[in-house]
Amino acid sequence: MLLMGIGSRGLELGTKTGTLSLVVVSALTYYVCWRWSETSRARRVAKLGRSAAGSSSLPSPVAVLPRWIPFVGGHTLQMESEKMMQQVEGWADDLGGDYEITLIGKRVIFVTDPEDIRRILLLRPSKFKRGWRPVGVYPSLFFEEGKEWGRSRRLIAPFLSGHKNVAGMVPSIAKIAERVCAKLGDGQGEPVDFVQEFGRYTHDAIALSGFGFDADSVRATKDRPSVSFEAMGAIVEAALALSVDPLAMLAWSTLSSLLPWVREIKEKSSRLQRVVEGAIDKTRSEMKEAGASHPAGGEEGALLRKLLSVEGGSDNAIKDVSNRMTLSDKEIVTQSKGLFLAGSETTAKTLSWAVYFLAKHPEMHLRCREEALRAAPLRTANIERACIATTRRSQETTTMKSGLKLEAGTAFTLLLRYPCLSEHSFTRAKDFVPERWIDAEREEALLGQPADRKSSDVVHREEVAQAFGGGPRKCPGMDMAHLEAAIILAAISARFDLALAPGQADPPEEVFKFTAGVESLKLVLTKKVA
Ligand code: HEM
Numbered sequence: 001m002l003l004m005g006i007g008s009r010g011l012e013l014g015t016k017t018g019t020l021s022l023v024v025v026s027a028l029t030y031y032v033c034w035r036w037s038e039t040s041r042a043r044r045v046a047k048l049g050r051s052a053a054g055s056s057s058l059p060s061p062v063a064v065l066p067r068w069i070p071f072v073g074g075h076t077l078q079m080e081s082e083k084m085m086q087q088v089e090g091w092a093d094d095l096g097g098d099y100e101i102t103l104i105g106k107r108v109i110f111v112t113d114p115e116d117i118r119r120i121l122l123l124r125p126s127k128f129k130r131g132w133r134p135v136g137v138y139p140s141l142f143f144e145e146g147k148e149w150g151r152s153r154r155l156i157a158p159f160l161s162g163h164k165n166v167a168g169m170v171p172s173i174a175k176i177a178e179r180v181c182a183k184l185g186d187g188q189g190e191p192v193d194f195v196q197e198f199g200r201y202t203h204d205a206i207a208l209s210g211f212g213f214d215a216d217s218v219r220a221t222k223d224r225p226s227v228s229f230e231a232m233g234a235i236v237e238a239a240l241a242l243s244v245d246p247l248a249m250l251a252w253s254t255l256s257s258l259l260p261w262v263r264e265i266k267e268k269s270s271r272l273q274r275v276v277e278g279a280i281d282k283t284r285s286e287m288k289e290a291g292a293s294h295p296a297g298g299e300e301g302a303l304l305r306k307l308l309s310v311e312g313g314s315d316n317a318i319k320d321v322s323n324r325m326t327l328s329d330k331e332i333v334t335q336s337k338g339l340f341l342a343g344s345e346t347t348a349k350t351l352s353w354a355v356y357f358l359a360k361h362p363e364m365h366l367r368c369r370e371e372a373l374r375a376a377p378l379r380t381a382n383i384e385r386a387c388i389a390t391t392r393r394s395q396e397t398t399t400m401k402s403g404l405k406l407e408a409g410t411a412f413t414l415l416l417r418y419p420c421l422s423e424h425s426f427t428r429a430k431d432f433v434p435e436r437w438i439d440a441e442r443e444e445a446l447l448g449q450p451a452d453r454k455s456s457d458v459v460h461r462e463e464v465a466q467a468f469g470g471g472p473r474k475c476p477g478m479d480m481a482h483l484e485a486a487i488i489l490a491a492i493s494a495r496f497d498l499a500l501a502p503g504q505a506d507p508p509e510e511v512f513k514f515t516a517g518v519e520s521l522k523l524v525l526t527k528k529v530a
Pocket residue numbers: 141142143153160206338339340342343344346347350386388389390391466467468469470472473474475476477478480481
C-alpha cells in the first residue's frame with residue numbers, strides 16, 4: 001500500500017516534471033527560432049541599408065511572433081485594430097519610410113514615397129488589384145475588378161462629377177443641410193456629436209440627390225427610424241467585423257441563417273433593397289409620364305434618372321452582361337449600397353475634422369461666415385483631412401523608386417496621408433493653415449512678413465495631397481464631397497458659433513474603421529447674434 005502510494009506520488013511527480021520539461025523545451029525552442037528569424041532578418045535589413053538596389057527586403061518593426069508560425073505569426077497579433085493608422089504611420093517614422101510586415105502569413109509592404117504612391121495609383125486596376133474585400137460585401141464599383149469594374153465605372157462615375165451634374169445636386173443637398181441646421185438650432189446648448197449628425201447628412205444627401213428617395217435620417221427617431229440609414233449602419237458594422245474577425249467570417253459563411261445578428265443584417269439589407277426598388281419604380285414611371293428619356297439635371301435622384309435613361313437601348317439584347325451599358329435593377333440596388341458605403345462615412349469624418357478646426361480657429365470660422373454670407377465659394381477651408389490607406393496587390397514584378405524589386409502578388413498598402421504630413425511636401429505640414437491653398441495668401445500665412453522672405457522658403461507640393469486617391473480609380477465622388485462640404489460648412493458657419501463641449505478630447509481621438517477619422521466630436525453651438 002505504502003509502496004503503491006510512493007509509486008503513484010512518484011508517477012505524479014514524474015508527470016509534472018515531464019510537463020514542465022516539455023514547457024521549458026518548447027519555450028527555449030520558440031526563443032531560439034524567434035531570435036534566429038529576427039537576427040537573420042536584422043542582418044538582411046542592415047545589408048539593405050548598404051545596397052538597396054535590386055534587394056527584395058525592407059526594414060520591418062520587430063514582430064512579437066516568428067513569421068513562420070501559420071496564421072498568427074509575424075505582426076498579426078500586434079495590430080491595434082482601431083489605432084492601426086497611427087501605428088502604421090508611427091512605424092514609417094521609426095523605420096524612415098517604406099517598410100514591410102507579416103500579416104496572417106503574408107508579406108505586406110507599406111509605401112510612403114509620394115512618387116511610388118502616384119505611380120502605383122496610376123497603374124491600377126491593370127497592374128494592381130484591391131487587396132481585400134470583406135466577406136459578405138457584394139461587389140460594387142469600389143470592390144469590383146477587371147471588366148466588371150470598367151463597366152460600372154463608365155456607367156456611374158461620370159454622373160457623380162463635373163460642373164453640370166454637381167450643380168444639379170445643389171437643391172437636394174441644400175434641403176438636407178437646412179434640416180441639419182434646424183435640428184442643431186432646436187438643440188441649442190446641448191452638446192452635439194457632429195460625427196453622428198454628418199453621418200446622417202451625407203447618407204441623406206446620397207439618397208436624395210443620387211437615388212431620389214428621402215431617407216430623412218436627420219429627423220429620424222426611435223419610433224420613426226430611417227430604414228436605409230439603419231440598414232447601412234448594420235451593413236457597415238458587419239463588414240467591419242467580417243474583415244477582421246475570423247470567427248465572424250466563419251459564422252457568416254457556415255451558419256448564416258441560424259445566427260440572429262446575421263439574420264438581422266440580412267433583413268435590414270432587404271428592407272433597404274425594397275426602398276431602392278421603390279425609388280426605381282417611381283422614377284421609371286415619372287420618366288415615362290414625362291416622356292423624357294434624357295431629363296435635364298437639377299432633379300432629385302439625378303444619378304438614378306441617368307442610369308434609367310439609357311434603358312431600352314439595343315444593348316439590352318447583348319447576352320454577356322458585362323458588355324451591356326445598362327445596369328439591371330438588382331445591380332442598381334447593389335451599387336447604391338456601395339455608394340453609401342464609400343461616400344457617407346468618408347465625407348462625414350472629413351467634415352468632422354473641418355468643424356473641429358473651425359471651433360479651434362475662430363478667425364477662420366469668421367472668414368467662412370463672411371464668405372458664406374457673400375455666397376462666395378468656400379475655397380478657404382482646407383478640409384481634406386481624410387486618412388486613407390489603400391491596399392493593392394501587384395500583378396507583376398514592380399520596381400520601387402529606391403530600386404527595390406517586389407515580386408508579383410505582393411500586397412501593398414499606400415499610406416496616402418503620410419507624405420502630406422512631411423515638411424518635404426508642405427511647410428508647417430502639421431499645422432492648420434488653410435490659406436496655403438490660396439496662391440496669393442500662402443507665403444504670408446506660412447511665413448509671416450519678414451522683409452527678406454523668399455518664396456523658395458515655402459514648400460507646397462500640391463501633387464502629394466491625394467486624399468481622394470489618383471489614376472483611373474480616383475474617387476468619383478470628390479466633386480460631390482466638396483459640394484456637400486461647402487453647403488453644410490457655409491450653413492453652419494453663417495448661423496452658429498462653435499465651441500468644444502466640456503470633456504471633449506482636444507484633439508479628438510482618431511479611430512480606424514474603413515477610414516481613419518474622428519470617432520466622436522462633441523461641440524456646443526450658440527446661435528449667432530444677428
Ligand atoms: C471626403 C470624402 C471622400 C474621400 C476622402 C474619399 C476618398 C476616396 C479614395 C482615397 C478612394 C480610392 C480608394 C482606393 O483606391 O483604394 C475612393 C474611391 C471611391 N469613392 Fe470616395 N471619397 C470621398 C467621398 C466619396 C463620395 C461622396 C462618394 C460617392 C457618393 C465616393 C465614392 C467612391 C467610390 C465609388 C470609389 C471607388 C472608385 C473605384 O474604385 O473606381 N467617395 N474615395
